[in-house]
Amino acid sequence: MQVATELFVERGFAATSLVDIARGAGVATRTLYQHFGDKEVIFREVIFARDAEAALQPPKVEPGDTLYSALLNASNYAYEITYRERSIGLMRLMIAESNRFPEFMQSVAKSIFSHFRSNIEKVLxxxxxAGLIPQGNHARSAELFSDLVLGSHPIMTYTNWDSALPGKADVEERLEMFILGRFGPTVAKNARTKKVK
Known part of the structure; x- marks a missing residue:
C-alpha cells in the first residue's frame, strides 16, 4: 500500500501500472491480483487508507483551558491534518482523479470533512x-470554524497555486473573528481568561 500510494501520488492513476506497484513492493504481479483484484481496487484502498498511518489525536478540552486556548488547539489540529505532506499529496491525487471516479471521490471527500468537523463539534x-460558550448548533459552528480558520489556503495548496502557509498572526486573527462573530462580544471578552474547571 505504501508503494502504491507513492506511485499514485507521484504519477497519477493512469501512469501507474500493477507491474510498477509489484516491482516497487518486491512481489509478483500475480500476488497483487490475488490480494486486490485490479489497479482500481488498489487505488480505492489507497484513498480510503489516506490517514490511517499518521492519524492525529483529535483535539480535546482539558481543565484549565480557556475558550481561546481550546480553539487554538483545534486550529492547530486543523492545520496539521490539512498540511501534512501525505494529506497534500493524496488530496492532489483525489482532485486529479475526480473526473475518473466522481462518485467515489465525492463520497470520500464528504467522509473526510464530516469526520474532521465532528471532531471540532465535540470540542465546541x-x-x-463547561459554560464557556452558549449552547447552540455546534455542528454549524464547527462548519463555520473550519471555513473561517482554514479559508481558501487548502485549495490553493492542493492545486499548487500557492504554497505559502498561513502564519501564526493570521491564524490568531481568524480565531478571534470566529469567537467574536459566532458568540458575541461578552464571550469574546472572556475568551482568554475564563477557564474550564
Missing amino acids: EALAG
Whole structure:
C-alpha cells in the first residue's frame, strides 16, 4: 500500500501500472491480483487508507483551558491534518482523479470533512458544557470554524497555486473573528481568561 500510494501520488492513476506497484513492493504481479483484484481496487484502498498511518489525536478540552486556548488547539489540529505532506499529496491525487471516479471521490471527500468537523463539534460541545460558550448548533459552528480558520489556503495548496502557509498572526486573527462573530462580544471578552474547571 505504501508503494502504491507513492506511485499514485507521484504519477497519477493512469501512469501507474500493477507491474510498477509489484516491482516497487518486491512481489509478483500475480500476488497483487490475488490480494486486490485490479489497479482500481488498489487505488480505492489507497484513498480510503489516506490517514490511517499518521492519524492525529483529535483535539480535546482539558481543565484549565480557556475558550481561546481550546480553539487554538483545534486550529492547530486543523492545520496539521490539512498540511501534512501525505494529506497534500493524496488530496492532489483525489482532485486529479475526480473526473475518473466522481462518485467515489465525492463520497470520500464528504467522509473526510464530516469526520474532521465532528471532531471540532465535540470540542465546541465540551466548551458549551463547561459554560464557556452558549449552547447552540455546534455542528454549524464547527462548519463555520473550519471555513473561517482554514479559508481558501487548502485549495490553493492542493492545486499548487500557492504554497505559502498561513502564519501564526493570521491564524490568531481568524480565531478571534470566529469567537467574536459566532458568540458575541461578552464571550469574546472572556475568551482568554475564563477557564474550564
